[in-house]
Amino acid sequence: MTRRALQGTSARGPRFQVRAVPELARAVDIPAPVGGWDAISPLAVMPATSAVTLDNVFPQPGYVEIRKGHRLQNLITGAAAVESVMAYHALATTNDKIFAASGTVIYDVTVTTTATVSVASLSGLANARWQHINFSTSGGNFLWICNGADVPHTWNGTVWATASVTGITAADIINVAAYSERIWLVRKDQINAAYLPTDSIQGAATVLDLTGVFNKGGSLQAVAAWSRDGGQGPDDYIAFITTRGEVAIYSGDPGANFELAGVYEMGAPIGRRCVTKVGPDVGVVCVDGVVPLSRAINTDRAAILNASITAKIQPVMNQSARDWKDNFGWQLTSYARGTRAILNVPVAANSEQRQYVMNTVTGGWCRFLGENANAWEVWQDRLFYGGNAGQVVEADCQGFDYDGAIEFNLETAFNPCETPGRLKNFTMARSLLLTDGQTAAGLAVNIDYGRNATIAGLSFAPSAALALWDVAIWDVSLWGEAIRVITDWVAVEGEGSVASIHMQGTVEVASGGSAANAVTFHINGWQMLVTDGAFM
Numbered sequence: 001m002t003r004r005a006l007q008g009t010s011a012r013g014p015r016f017q018v019r020a021v022p023e024l025a026r027a028v029d030i031p032a033p034v035g036g037w038d039a040i041s042p043l044a045v046m047p048a049t050s051a052v053t054l055d056n057v058f059p060q061p062g063y064v065e066i067r068k069g070h071r072l073q074n075l076i077t078g079a080a081a082v083e084s085v086m087a088y089h090a091l092a093t094t095n096d097k098i099f100a101a102s103g104t105v106i107y108d109v110t111v112t113t114t115a116t117v118s119v120a121s122l123s124g125l126a127n128a129r130w131q132h133i134n135f136s137t138s139g140g141n142f143l144w145i146c147n148g149a150d151v152p153h154t155w156n157g158t159v160w161a162t163a164s165v166t167g168i169t170a171a172d173i174i175n176v177a178a179y180s181e182r183i184w185l186v187r188k189d190q191i192n193a194a195y196l197p198t199d200s201i202q203g204a205a206t207v208l209d210l211t212g213v214f215n216k217g218g219s220l221q222a223v224a225a226w227s228r229d230g231g232q233g234p235d236d237y238i239a240f241i242t243t244r245g246e247v248a249i250y251s252g253d254p255g256a257n258f259e260l261a262g263v264y265e266m267g268a269p270i271g272r273r274c275v276t277k278v279g280p281d282v283g284v285v286c287v288d289g290v291v292p293l294s295r296a297i298n299t300d301r302a303a304i305l306n307a308s309i310t311a312k313i314q315p316v317m318n319q320s321a322r323d324w325k326d327n328f329g330w331q332l333t334s335y336a337r338g339t340r341a342i343l344n345v346p347v348a349a350n351s352e353q354r355q356y357v358m359n360t361v362t363g364g365w366c367r368f369l370g371e372n373a374n375a376w377e378v379w380q381d382r383l384f385y386g387g388n389a390g391q392v393v394e395a396d397c398q399g400f401d402y403d404g405a406i407e408f409n410l411e412t413a414f415n416p417c418e419t420p421g422r423l424k425n426f427t428m429a430r431s432l433l434l435t436d437g438q439t440a441a442g443l444a445v446n447i448d449y450g451r452n453a454t455i456a457g458l459s460f461a462p463s464a465a466l467a468l469w470d471v472a473i474w475d476v477s478l479w480g481e482a483i484r485v486i487t488d489w490v491a492v493e494g495e496g497s498v499a500s501i502h503m504q505g506t507v508e509v510a511s512g513g514s515a516a517n518a519v520t521f522h523i524n525g526w527q528m529l530v531t532d533g534a535f536m
Helices: 301-307 311-324
Strands: 003-010 013-019 026-031 050-055 057-059 064-066 069-076 082-088 097-102 105-108 131-137 140-146 153-155 160-162 173-179 182-187 193-195 206-208 220-227 236-242 246-251 259-265 275-278 281-286 289-292 331-335 340-348 352-359 365-368 375-379 382-386 391-397 405-412 422-435 439-447 456-460 484-486 489-496 499-508 521-535
Touching: 050 057, 057 352, 057 365, 057 405, 064 405, 069 097, 082 131, 082 140, 082 382, 082 391, 097 382, 131 173, 140 173, 173 220, 173 236, 182 220, 220 275, 220 281, 275 331, 281 331, 289 301, 289 311, 301 311, 311 340, 311 352, 331 375, 340 375, 422 439, 422 499, 439 489, 489 521, 499 521
Parallel strands: 050 365, 082 375
Antiparallel strands: 003 013, 026 521, 050 405, 057 064, 064 521, 069 391, 082 097, 097 105, 131 140, 140 153, 153 160, 173 182, 182 193, 193 206, 220 236, 236 246, 246 259, 275 281, 281 289, 331 340, 340 352, 352 365, 375 382, 382 391, 405 499, 422 484, 422 489, 422 521, 439 456, 439 499
16 A cells, blocks of 8 residues: 655656555454344444344443353252242241252252252152242232142242142142232133132132133233332233233222223243233233333234334344244243343253343343253342253352353454445454453454454463452562453454454353352453555
């Protein structure tokens, strides 16, 4: 690349001379993909803060970070898949419990232990796929569970008991919800709902006839309480959702002014655990994506994409629903402390699962791999899941990963680097990282919408052990901050008009882990050195 330069004069007039002048490289800032995983935007117009791939990297408002690890809570004898994890909320948190169902047994897994759990809390059951609620009455707080094969059971804080439900076949109860101080029941292969007396965990069930309400057949899949204002009052409703995607909304109480507010349509729900309370709203997992109930009843199904929580990953969601909707393990979980909504996607039942995870503050999505979970539960603001080989695991644990490492992969949106349509040579790049751990990462630049660049390896060793006050030896021990800013340049290679940062690697955590092994790994963005060429 050259420039023409004026070089003095002569008796005949100005004299010009061509002189080779090297083009100067300029630095271009590439933002971290805080907008999250974008599976719907065309690559040519994707926002700069979006990501083409975001695996095990969670988007925060100002940076992205490698997901935290997971810690073994319990390992159950027999290694059968843990298909239900159920929390009991007592009046005093010291009496809270967490249970796991595996095979034909329910275990108390409240206490963290390295020993294998073998003592049954409740045994002789038909299966481990329980739906549950916590329900408070004048007689105390109860965990109420059902699975469509066994008679429902309750835990009162001390013992398990069968729930004596008459008027219907109790063993047919397969789903449950609480609304208007009553327990509401879904029976397998039945279109009619049922409910128990007010302030009761058992008793004579009354059947609510819904045969004239729904027109597309099917049976009830789920029932959910829903509020328009986030509190209790006249704006409270109950929603009955069928296997065909019809939704009947009622208000009031059956003992007084129970009225049908309307019948609406949405995509067919996926799995028995298809509804989750998200703030005042209810999120429904269906073949159209994850749809807030408040939007589903106000939006024509043909336009449901714009109303879906999963709109930014809709093609992936649709493909996942087509491929795996019949697999057990679909579940949406709201995890407030981690500001995330977790959609569990079973690729192979009791074998392989992944999670599509949304930051509930920003709406940014990502994908988590390596946490093979059948069921999720939040207990005492901590996140747990049941694994495929008898594990009960606490997730979102800083400094832990009992598998030994967390692998991550991200690809940013393609960026024209301020000169659209102009040929550029990309020569150097650096990540703007904040870390304190052992990290092996690779960095490359994908060019012109290709995604096959060779990854150049990077490695960041952990900080030296720093001094502890009242323990360290003066003038011998090291003082300072453990968290470091990493801005090392690496050579990259590519020529084209647009470029995407591709970064992948592994965060190493000692097997077993401890809070002392907490690893910070924040990506604040990147810089690239770019040399401009001609317009194409």
